[in-house]
Amino acid sequence: LAKTTQPISMDSYEGQEVNITCSHNNIATNDYITWYQQFPSQGPRFIIQGYKTKVTNEVASLFIPADRKSSTLSLPRVSLSDTAVYYCLVGDLYGSSASKIIFGSGTRLSIRP
């Protein structure tokens, strides 16, 4: 089971690029990296997922170095509405048990005007 470590909290300002790094030193060959976003009083929402190098969608980019022991979620030009908790998960997409999908504490991102 690949454990992840993320900063507990981060602060930034509107218009800035925010990078949240997640460490997963014990990541297995079949594991993918997935990021979720959770607003207060709501369920988490899937943001992005990747295996290696770089993945980009309309919301964020995910950078994964060659050794895959860490990953960085990049949010371009954040706004106040990006204030949320961000979770990094690591696991086998198809062969894992549901009980191995662990959200952890996440990173509480606060965006200021």
Add this chain to the structure above:
Amino acid sequence: EADIYQTPRYLVIGTGKKITLECSQTMGHDKMYWYQQDPGMELHLIHYSYGVNSTEKGDLSSESTVSRIRTEHFPLTLESARPSHTSQYLCASSGAVYNEQFFGPGTRLTVL
């Protein structure tokens, strides 16, 4: 946008009452999950299901029970609610990919 629904959204109930939290999804997903989350705290998996007639307990011990008689429906029941059950309960579902879960809006339960 994913179609997964939870009712009620908020529930305040007295100790000893039996309650059922409803969760339904219209995506045809085989896998469904129940998580418990206190304000500002981690999500903890309490139940999951791989399909009809399949249910398993999650990492966090819970006095609740679940059933999966239909693919789209995964209700959670507390036979006798206690104040320690006060929390937010989140239901989720996924298709073949475990890591890509779609969450409902949650039920915030308060037991007095």
